[in-house]
Amino acid sequence: MNFLNLLKVAIRAIASNKFRSFLSMLGIIIGVAAVIIMMAIGQGSKESVRKNISQMGTNIIMIRPGADMRGGVRQDPSAMQTLKMADYERILEEKAFVTHVSPEVTSSGQAIYGANNTSTSMYGESVEYFDIRQWTIADGESFTEEDVRKSAKVCLIGKTVADELFPNGQDPVGKTIRFKSIPFRVIGVLKSKGYNSFGMDQDNLMVAPYTTVMKRLLAQTYFSSINCSALSEEMTDQAIEELTRILRSNHKLSGDAVDDFTIRSQQEMMETMSTTMDTITIILVVAAAFSLLVAGIGIMNIMLVSVTERTKEIGLRMSVGARGIDISNQFLLESIMISVTGGVLGVIVGYLGTLVCTSFGLPTSIPMWSIFVSFAVCTLIGIIFGYFPAQKAANLDPIEAIRYE
Amino acid sequence: MDEEKKVVIELQNVKRYFTVGSETVKALRGVSFKIYEGEFVTIMGTSGSGKSTLLNQLGCLDTPTSGEYYLDGVSVRKMSKNQRAKLRNRKIGFVFQSYNLLPKTTAVENVELPLMYNSKYNSRQRREAAVKALEAVGLGDRLNHKSNQMSGGQMQRVAIARALVNDPAVILADEATGNLDTRTSFEMLVLFQKLYREGRTIIFVTHNPEIAHYSSRNIMLRDGKIREDTLNENILSAEEGLAKLPKTQDD
Ligand SMILES: Nc1ncnc2c1ncn2[C@@H]1O[C@H](COP(=O)(O)OP(=O)(O)O)[C@@H](O)[C@H]1O
Ligand SMILES: [Mg+2]
Numbered sequence: 311m312n313f314l315n316l317l318k319v320a321i322r323a324i325a326s327n328k329f330r331s332f333l334s335m336l337g338i339i340i341g342v343a344a345v346i347i348m349m350a351i352g353q354g355s356k357e358s359v360r361k362n363i364s365q366m367g368t369n370i371i372m373i374r375p376g377a378d379m380r381g382g383v384r385q386d387p388s389a390m391q392t393l394k395m396a397d398y399e400r401i402l403e404e405k406a407f408v409t410h411v412s413p414e415v416t417s418s419g420q421a422i423y424g425a426n427n428t429s430t431s432m433y434g435e436s437v438e439y440f441d442i443r444q445w446t447i448a449d450g451e452s453f454t455e456e457d458v459r460k461s462a463k464v465c466l467i468g469k470t471v472a473d474e475l476f477p478n479g480q481d482p483v484g485k486t487i488r489f490k491s492i493p494f495r496v497i498g499v500l501k502s503k504g505y506n507s508f509g510m511d512q513d514n515l516m517v518a519p520y521t522t523v524m525k526r527l528l529a530q531t532y533f534s535s536i537n538c539s540a541l542s543e544e545m546t547d548q549a550i551e552e553l554t555r556i557l558r559s560n561h562k563l564s565g566d567a568v569d570d571f572t573i574r575s576q577q578e579m580m581e582t583m584s585t586t587m588d589t590i591t592i593i594l595v596v597a598a599a600f601s602l603l604v605a606g607i608g609i610m611n612i613m614l615v616s617v618t619e620r621t622k623e624i625g626l627r628m629s630v631g632a633r634g635i636d637i638s639n640q641f642l643l644e645s646i647m648i649s650v651t652g653g654v655l656g657v658i659v660g661y662l663g664t665l666v667c668t669s670f671g672l673p674t675s676i677p678m679w680s681i682f683v684s685f686a687v688c689t690l691i692g693i694i695f696g697y698f699p700a701q702k703a704a705n706l707d708p709i710e711a712i713r714y715e
Numbered sequence: 716m717d718e719e720k721k722v723v724i725e726l727q728n729v730k731r732y733f734t735v736g737s738e739t740v741k742a743l744r745g746v747s748f749k750i751y752e753g754e755f756v757t758i759m760g761t762s763g764s765g766k767s768t769l770l771n772q773l774g775c776l777d778t779p780t781s782g783e784y785y786l787d788g789v790s791v792r793k794m795s796k797n798q799r800a801k802l803r804n805r806k807i808g809f810v811f812q813s814y815n816l817l818p819k820t821t822a823v824e825n826v827e828l829p830l831m832y833n834s835k836y837n838s839r840q841r842r843e844a845a846v847k848a849l850e851a852v853g854l855g856d857r858l859n860h861k862s863n864q865m866s867g868g869q870m871q872r873v874a875i876a877r878a879l880v881n882d883p884a885v886i887l888a889d890e891a892t893g894n895l896d897t898r899t900s901f902e903m904l905v906l907f908q909k910l911y912r913e914g915r916t917i918i919f920v921t922h923n924p925e926i927a928h929y930s931s932r933n934i935m936l937r938d939g940k941i942r943e944d945t946l947n948e949n950i951l952s953a954e955e956g957l958a959k960l961p962k963t964q965d966d
Contacts, residue, residue, distance in 0.1 A: 311831050326819060626815045629776060630829040630877070631804020633797045708776050712815065 337605025342656025352591025434523025625711025645696025808878025
């Protein structure tokens with residue numbers, strides 16, 4: 311029998327048992343919808359994390375003191391003091407693939423203005439910090455090289471700090487606030503960056519010249535990190551090589567001595583995050599896919615019932631000349647039709663479900679390929695779980711089948 | 716018997732044994748005959764005498780344990796399942812006791828069914844052949860009636876049209892009037908006699924001895940062997956038989 315006629319027979323068989331067909335489709339609908347929603351959430355979260363990381367700035371390279379900690383070995387505290395002023399100066403002198411450099415020292419504590427106080431973090435940075443992080447100043451201005459040289463007690467504050475200390479909408483610029491009892495004159499307010507995907511408030515900070523924080527606040531001579539930006543994304547690797555060479559030579563590390571610092575690029579972070587998100591997505595999708603397996607078994611069950619019910623019809627078809635393959639194709643197509651129709655409905659339900667998730671604030675994004683994969687999987691389920699019932703039908707003895715009551 | 720006539724069916728010492736557990740049931744114990752084109756043969760015998768088993772052999776639904784069967788000159792015994800399916804599709808028309816129409820399906824679609832499995836027909840040719848077959852059985856005005864809207868007699872007519880549609884070498888009927896009342900049975904016989912007059916070869920299995928009067932030849936089976944094989948010199952007219960029946964209102 312040709313395909314078109316087989317299709318008509320399959321549609322008629324499904325239509326003559328609408329409710330039962332729908333029930334067996336239901337499993338597929340739920341399964342596919344679940345897979346689509348999980349993939350959409352996975353993909354959406356990944357994109358939102360990516361966006362957050364890229365919000366940190368462009369082509370950032372972070373240098374931290376101490377050897378690579380990914381092995382989990384504890385290090386001597388002195389090992390965390392390897393980044394010094396000399397390193398910063400040498401990088402400034404020799405940089406070729408690196409554009410901006412900012413050493414960083416941090417301290418957390420209370421910021422006070424009048425009767426208001428808030429706990430926040432103070433970041434000591436160079437002037438180039440704002441270029442690296444692509445942070446614009448909403449109000450006021452940045453500190454200057456001059457401020458850095460003089461260790462001037464000036465600072466910029468994040469939106470959150472501004473709101474906490476100046477709740478009545480006063481202009482913070484020009485006011486003097488205290489951080490850990492040291493007075494700082496506010497010279498600017500940073501543009502709000504909001505929360506990142508880890509739920510961290512990116513606006514709860516103060517930024518001052520690194521010299522000020524090192525000398526006047528912490529009295530320390532080492533940096534907690536150095537942040538740089540590469541000339542371009544493609545040149546990130548060259549920039550890392552360059553920084554490694556400079557630091558190794560500055561730290562007099564020869565031959566196979568292990569680096570006493572760690573360099574990470576934003577790209578690398580993004581990849582690590584992506585891998586993590588992918589793993590989570592896979593786990594979610596696999597869980598959802600199990601419901602498809604169950605749905606497939608449901609289809610097989612209904613097809614076996616259908617074969618038994620239609621034994622007489624099968625016998626008749628065989629007696630008028632249907633071959634085994636004609637019969638098995640008929641039932642195979644029927645089960646494929648059920649699962650693919652279920653798949654189509656599942657994609658629709660999944661799409662609607664994704665909209666609901668979005669309205670609850672979950673980051674979602676349906677990857678196009680997940681829809682195609684759903685169809686492919688549904689066809690496959692139809693074939694796999696329809697195969698056994700179809701074979702059963704094809705192997706019926708026509709004489710017994712036609713006498714079946 | 717006219718030896719010039721074409722042999723449609725030839726059985727040579729056909730045996731069919733079934734093994735049930737440790738026992739062997741000998742359903743056919745060596746049957747031989749030739750059936751010529753245009754014969755209307757009734758096969759009779761008591762229940763269990765092997766009629767259905769014989770018809771299954773003739774219909775290529777089953778193969779003999781031993782012996783040879785030639786249908787239209789082709790040996791069936793060594794054929795594969797698929798080859799036999801094709802042979803049934805092209806050369807045989809079945810009429811069953813219980814009609815076996817597809818449920819919720821129109822008369823034409825039921826009649827088209829055998830041609831669905833013949834790639835030589837396109838949908839237009841299929842429809843034409845089905846309409847022609849339905850007209851031949853007197854249902855030209857019931858083409859689109861569904862099987863569940865028809866009487867037993869009408870359903871059996873559709874089944875006969877379905878057996879005719881592929882222009883088969885032989886029509887095989889197994890107790891084709893077994894489910895019908897006397898009057899409708901006679902109507903069927905009228906139809907079969909019409910087909911006989913048109914030159915069709917018909918083999919009609921029945922346990923009703925009366926029907927043998929209306930066929931051209933009668934084969935009696937008993938215990939899987941032919942008891943008698945007689946030509947009917949005086950074929951009764953089913954139309955006259957029908958006319959003699961007491962009149963009833965219903966169809
Ligand atoms: N598939 C089978 N398996 C075992 N025995 C069978 C089978 N088919 C028929 N028989 C036996 O063969 C004999 C002839 O059966 P059948 O041809 O159906 O007789 P009839 O149609 O004349 O009543 C019976 O004894 C029956 O029990
Ligand atoms: Mg019988």
